């Protein structure tokens with residue numbers, strides 16, 4: 001890839017494929033001038049990532065290891081990574097995602113928003129999150145048309161040739177759920193009765 005396109009931004013995600021015994025091999029990735037190597041080691045590790053990062057010129061990005069703000073602080077303190085991938089689902093929603101973003105920003109660690117296969121609902125949340133100012137690296141958010149014939153939101157998400165998404169200026173997420181389409185696509189319905197809380 002690098003030989004064919006010497007000038008493009010490239011990064012890779014190992015999804016925990018390596019062990020520390022592979023360090024000599026992973027260090028060779030420095031030759032490819034990558035933006036980052038994501039999650040090379042175990043999904044629950046900070047210590048061995050910090051040892052590997054010491055040997056690498058290329059920044060390590062942590063994804064699965066970062067579940068909350070506390071993990072973020074530990075990873076940065078231990079110098080286990082120089083970039084963090086924030087996924088709303090992985091950290092448990094907006095409050096924690098913003099806390100991770102802020103903790104990273106205060107310590108000079110850039111972040112980006114991971115994702116891919118969301119329907120428009122998840123996609124629109126990812127777009128909203130990505131408007132925070134420390135999301136400075138290219139994210140995973142793609143156009144609705146990349147995965148869906150008909151996305152279940154309107155307007156559908158479009159990405160320009162420059163790889164940019166124009167943010168709607170309406171309130172909230174800026175995208176409406178197409179309830180008629182959801183209705184048409186529904187194959188099964190179940191009603192869950194909420195318990196009434198007595199205090």
Ligand SMILES: [Mg+2]
Nearest residue numbers: 013038039063
């Ligand atoms: Mg990843």
